[in-house]
Amino acid sequence: MQQLTSETRINGARPVLTVRDVLVRYDLDEASIHAVNGVSFDLNARETFAIVGESGSGKSTVALSLLGLVPVVGGEVELDGNRLTGMDATALAKIRGSKIAMIFQEPMTSLNPVLTVGFQLTEAIRLHTDMGRRAARDHAAKMLGRVGISDAERRLRQYPHELSGGMRQRVMIATALSCSPAVLVADEPTTALDVTVQAQVLALIDQLRDEFGTAVVLITHDIGVVAETADRIAVMYAGRIVEEAPTAALFADPRELYPRAARFGPPGRSRSRWQADAHNGRQRAVDAELARRLSFPSSLCAGDGDMQVGTAGPNRDAAHGEVLAL
């Protein structure tokens, strides 16, 4: 580790995860999509590193590449001094689920439909610990309880389709947390959860951090969640990290971060607004740089309190020209 980043020097610790110039391509029939174009970052123990960015910017692909779940064509990923890229399948399988675990973005389809929740939860526990069947099941039930699923014993016997979307997501979260991994990759982990359960799950992840020193890569579009949990934030655009800073620094300068908070009132509901914004929406898709700016700080309108609940509310007033001046 010659090239320590400023962050690692501050903590004086060796990063638990280092990512260097990772490249990922998806080959389609006629073209190939350059989903990740050289992403690098370091992650220290106990740290939460948030990745934000617009839809399709490659966040999930970065997450998948950390576990070797997509073919990485360039760069390297190192976990605790072990190079994951290029590691053989058996060795990688031992690390996945125990040292590095992942919560996937799609809560509805990420569980095997024909196996019980109990089987899928205990599978990882039994693979990576020496717990017996009974002990693994008890541990699984306990994990379900901790993510706020009541009646855990019965839920373990159910199949995924008998659970609500949020419950499936929590089963996935429980699975990922069950072996107390050193690195947790959480890709939109709370999209299917209501705010109360979300708070509970985030608290659980925090607890894990304190207890086991778990480092978290958190992908989310929920700026409220970012503000509450992240130590550092990276903004991705078109497969690259285009901005990276400690959360406090990013949130500290309101002129930088809340571009329109002072200038615009709460979102109105007048029809002309809708139309103007729809136009801007299309405009945005074209103007890449603008889209990047908007995808991150737009809704941080701390103005007159109306959008206080705004976790990541739609920002209908954005892009009226002023933002371009950013």
Next chain:
Amino acid sequence: MNEAYKVDPLLYVEGLSQRFAVATDVPGRPSQWLHAVENVDLELYPGESLGIVGESGCGKSTLARTILHLYKPSVGRVTFQGRDVGTARAAELAALRRDMQIVLQDPFGALNPRRSVGASIADGIKGHDRSRKAQALLERVGLSAADYGRYPHEFSGGQRQRICIARALAPEPKLLIADEAVSALDVSVQAQILNLLGELRADLGLSFLFISHNLAVVRAFCDRLAVMYLGRVVETGPTEAVFTDPAHPYTRALISAVPIPDPAHPGQHALLEGEVPSPLTPPSGCAIRTRCPHAVAACAEAVPAMASAGDGRAAACVRLDEVPRGPIWNTAEGEA
């Protein structure tokens, strides 16, 4: 808001219940029921947008599916455009379903993995020139016409959601049931989609049943709100009124749990204490009483009926007059 509508409701839901058999005894007879939706009444007017919020697992998706009769209701009736959906015949039901489209919470399950997304969208379009119209729809949801021939698994989570939205809009429905339809989208795309939906609502009078955990989106998009808890509606009313002055203890807890986008105020939430009750063995009387700070003995006696809470709102709480009211996130407000 309701007096503005002098028309009949587009969708009328009366006493709707949905129960799942979760255990059977030996001869295969159900021996235990899970009450996913209990006695829900709703009405939705043309051009209106009704938000449904509530705890994860409280029965929102089941309610949506039951309204469409994707699950046959255990009890209750759904009337759409004056037609009883339950008694409609197959052909008629198909026609009704064209007019009430759903964006399922599972964006992948709704798409045929073996067909290109363009073809899936084109299926719903009436008339000719379908593929061109499908491409136009793809562009309107922020994808490109070149994505027409790609397959569902080749898209990111947010892209899949937008494909599902395009697919649901293709047949030009009158009602769109959106179950967590924008949950995987970042703010700018979310805004773009909501703008598109708002535009359709203004131009074509499209109505929405909008299920979401994202309260900011619900607040911005919905005229009225229904808050659910353990299968029942516990509070309804105009969105702004519910947000600024929630009446039901559960609504208050829900709104106070929203994360605040300011690192200076981490985790100041009035979370509900206690364990989430199981829908298999719901508490007697008011289901929230086991976690409610204001619960008294009377709460255990009967399921509270909906009662007026002012401003066109109604809430199901026996202590409606005694529970504290008023805005709840003033701590952050004062310092932000």
Next chain:
Amino acid sequence: MFSLVHLVPGDPVDVLMGEGHSDTVVEAALRAKYGLDQPIVVQYFTWLGNILTGDFGSSLYTKEPILKMIADRFPATLLLAFASAIVAIVISIPAGIIAALYRGTLLDFGAMGVALFGISVPNFWFGILLILFFSQMLCLLPSMGHVAVFSDPWAAIQHLFMPALTLGTAMAANLTRLVGAEMIEQLSQDYVRTVRAKGVPERVVVGLHVLKNAMIPTVTIIGLQFGGLLEGAMLTETIFAWPGIGKLAVTAVYERDYALIRGVVLFAAIVYVFVSLLVDISYRFLDPRVKLK
């Protein structure tokens, strides 16, 4: 089906009385006896009525009760069908998995080549080839006949080997392609990533998680192909002189034994319905999303 049998040129009474008979009185008596002088519609309803009371009638030719004839031969066909199904499954599931796992490689082409071969090679030709090889050249296996399993299991298996292989490979060809396509589709599903992320070894990912999902459509096809298996049994049983239903049917057709043909076809249809029922029931175990009503 009923009318189809009658459309086939030839007349059972001719067959019964032998070539070139001339006794019209006997002929008329025979016709009356078997009801063949009645219009077809009447014949049909009489037959239907009998079937409903469990009476399949008796053969026009041997006078034996049809139900007994079928019951005598059915075990042999059932044995052959199951043995072939097992051959088909044993070949096609691993082959399908290999084709899916090593997609685009030589192994895939190999597996698919074999599958294509299996589809395009006619049953009877492959059967004869086997006889030539194992019986004539190697003198390893008996070329025809059948031995009851309980009397001499080893001989029974020897007799069973070639017919089952003939019939099984035909079915395996289709199944391999299906299993391959299904595995490929399942491998692109989201849950596969989750399972891999848990650190589950690849062989368990494929052999348990993916396979269990891929089996759902596969079992349907196996059920559907069972009908084809009975049909294929006709040729195979004839080649190997296997005393089963298929051979019985072929004989019946030669002899224009209307009653017997009807009986056999009806029986096959019943078996088919029964197999479909089994498939439906097996769904309940394979796919938790399907509830048995």
